[in-house]
Amino acid sequence: MRDTWGLLHTGHQDAAVNMALDECLLLWHSARKIPPVLRFYGWSKPTLSIGHFQKERTIDFEGIERHNCQFVRRLTGGSAVLHDDELTYSLVVSEEKPYIDDSIRKAYHTLAQGIFAGFKELGIDAQFSMPEEHFTKERSAVCFERPSDYEMLIDGKKISGHAQTRKMGVLLQHGSLPFTIDKHMLFDLFAFSSEELRTRKREAFSSKAISMNEAAGRTICYDEAVAAFTKGFQMGLDLEFTPFELTEEQWEEVHALAESKYRSDEWNLKFQKKVHS
Secondary structure (H helix, E strand, C coil): CCEEEEEEEEEEECHHHHHHHHHHHHHHHHCCCCCCEEEEEEECCCEEEECCCCCHHHECHHHHHHCCCEEEECCCCCCEEEECCEEEEEEEEECCCCCCCCCHHHHHHHHHHHHHHHHHHCCCCCEECCHHHHCCCCCCCEHHHCCCCCCEEECCEECCEEEEEEECCEEEEEEEEECCCCHHHHHHCECCCCHHHHHHHHHHHCCCECCHHHHHCCCCCHHHHHHHHHHHHHHHCCEEEEECCCCHHHHHHHHHHHHHHHCCHHHHCHHHHHHHC
């Protein structure tokens, strides 16, 4: 599969900038202005991101305010994710590439090879979540409560989450790789019919999800994880990377999109607005 991608490091940004940057990468790659890109980043504040089509009624906005979290709707699908103490990756790649299958599941499987190899670099023995064995009809608003196609498991517990979209001939994938998981904060951000149910869900969560630090039995720092998953994508997908940086004009475009879209209620609360309109 040998191919060359750009490698982008953007550090810790706020929610709107992080999501706007990923959308801009998709737009620029679709216009053939940039190569395929793998991006690593973090979050300047704890953030709850929800999937493109997720309803806001599942979210406890008082909890978000109480924990001083940011809230943003992703361009990708899937369930809500608390981004806090984690490494996040995104990638954009043309659907014309021969290794990007038309099948969503097969494309997930191809791209997951990079994550699988990255965990190996960190000494974490992860296994693939096979949908026919682990994927059930049970729905959850919380991403890490259940594994999806070709995500990673440790002893049956989910350790990574991903979400994908395809637009204008480009595949965009997001991935969450938590160092630790704040269960108290996480379940305060969702609406439950009773506090008893919230408590039960929180207590059961430890049997469903695990962080990288727990799995490794040690503290993994951000830079170590970036190096491990960079090598993982190199080996798992047979890629070469060249450094990629945004120009001043590109950063201006990112910040403009962040302000006009990802900080707006029209985008972030679009289903709520439809209900009240």
